[in-house]
Amino acid sequence: MDDGRHVRQRLVAGFGGGAQDCLRASSVLIAGCGALGCLIADQVVRAGVGRVVIVDRDIVEPSNLQRQSLFATADLGVPKALAARARLEAVDPTVRIEAWVDSIDRESIEDYIADMDLVFDGFDAMEPRYLLNDVCVRDRVPWVYCAAIATQARAMLVQPDGPCLRCVWPDPPPSGALGTCDTAGVLGSTVAIAAGASVSLGLPVLAGGKPGAPALISVDTADGSWRSISVSRDPACPCCGHRRFDWLEGAWGAGTAVLCGRNAVQIRPAVESLLDEAGWLQRLAQAGSFAAGQGLVRGSLDPSLTSGLPLELTVFVDGRAVVHGTSDPAVAATVCARVLGG
Numbered sequence: 001m002d003d004g005r006h007v008r009q010r011l012v013a014g015f016g017g018g019a020q021d022c023l024r025a026s027s028v029l030i031a032g033c034g035a036l037g038c039l040i041a042d043q044v045v046r047a048g049v050g051r052v053v054i055v056d057r058d059i060v061e062p063s064n065l066q067r068q069s070l071f072a073t074a075d076l077g078v079p080k081a082l083a084a085r086a087r088l089e090a091v092d093p094t095v096r097i098e099a100w101v102d103s104i105d106r107e108s109i110e111d112y113i114a115d116m117d118l119v120f121d122g123f124d125a126m127e128p129r130y131l132l133n134d135v136c137v138r139d140r141v142p143w144v145y146c147a148a149i150a151t152q153a154r155a156m157l158v159q160p161d162g163p164c165l166r167c168v169w170p171d172p173p174p175s176g177a178l179g180t181c182d183t184a185g186v187l188g189s190t191v192a193i194a195a196g197a198s199v200s201l202g203l204p205v206l207a208g209g210k211p212g213a214p215a216l217i218s219v220d221t222a223d224g225s226w227r228s229i230s231v232s233r234d235p236a237c238p239c240c241g242h243r244r245f246d247w248l249e250g251a252w253g254a255g256t257a258v259l260c261g262r263n264a265v266q267i268r269p270a271v272e273s274l275l276d277e278a279g280w281l282q283r284l285a286q287a288g289s290f291a292a293g294q295g296l297v298r299g300s301l302d303p304s305l306t307s308g309l310p311l312e313l314t315v316f317v318d319g320r321a322v323v324h325g326t327s328d329p330a331v332a333a334t335v336c337a338r339v340l341g342g
């Protein structure tokens with residue numbers, strides 16, 4: 001919309017001249033519309049990106065409202081993608097907003113990134129980021145890694161010929177090694193730092209500018225550290241070096257199985273856990289009431305983490321998890337992503 005709304009942005013070096021037209025001609029994917037996705041989508045729509053595609057499988061819950069800035073109380077129970085679209089269309093009706101209530105997985109991801117100029121990572125777990133890295137490296141689509149947990153924020157632009165996620169972290173962390181927003185918590189202000197860094201890295205790409213040297217932005221507001229860590233391409237990288245797309249092609253990340261007749265779904269982690277029973281008990285302390293014994297930890301999940309469903313969770317010390325009380329793999333995967341990460 002040329003009603004003067006971008007006049008301040010045009011004054012900034014790199015955003016004058018034809019840059020606004022470049023933004024208007026761009027398509028971006030917001031992969032996940034939780035706290036990060038909300039803030040990123042809001043900023044790219046306001047910046048004048050022409051087409052914004054939002055994909056998210058969840059509905060708005062009360063615990064989201066602390067930091068998921070596109071949602072209000074009236075949106076509770078509404079799919080996040082649809083609530084986000086409604087809000088963003090009100091912000092700028094000339095931006096084409098597409099919303100899909102869907103999981104981004106091996107089957108769907110290629111369709112979603114097919115005609116994208118840039119992908120923003122709004123995921124809440126590491127595994128889908130490896131899948132996104134695979135498909136973006138293979139298809140030469142730039143993407144921005146973005147993560148926030150507790151007081152830590154991170155962001156990194158992955159360019160087609162630059163270092164990729166697996167140059168920095170060849171493998172995802174072992175199951176349970178990292179907390180999740182549902183177990184370790186997150187500050188809204190931390191999310192804002194991560195999202196702001198991501199958009200700052202991604203927008204110049206869309207505006208036709210030249211990105212800076214590859215770097216991982218890493219901030220911890222608890223100890224006041226703000227770092228830009230130089231990263232470089234690893235010739236031995238399995239993904240961009242050896243062109244092995246383990247997540248996309250199925251060697252990894254295919255660990256979900258419905259346990260027939262048991263109303264339960266098993267999720268096998270990509271990387272085995274290093275935690276013992278005590279470690280898992282501590283990890284799950286905020287997720288419900290759990291007890292350990294015989295190589296596993298078992299208990300009832302807090303209903304606030306399960307959309308009210310009465311679900312039980314068993315985690316074996318190797319990280320294998322069984323969600324009891326559902327036979328829907330998507331429900332089990334959502335719960336495990338929230339509670340276990342990965």
Ligand SMILES: [Zn+2]
Pocket residue numbers: 163164165166167168233234237238239240241
């Ligand atoms: Zn790489």
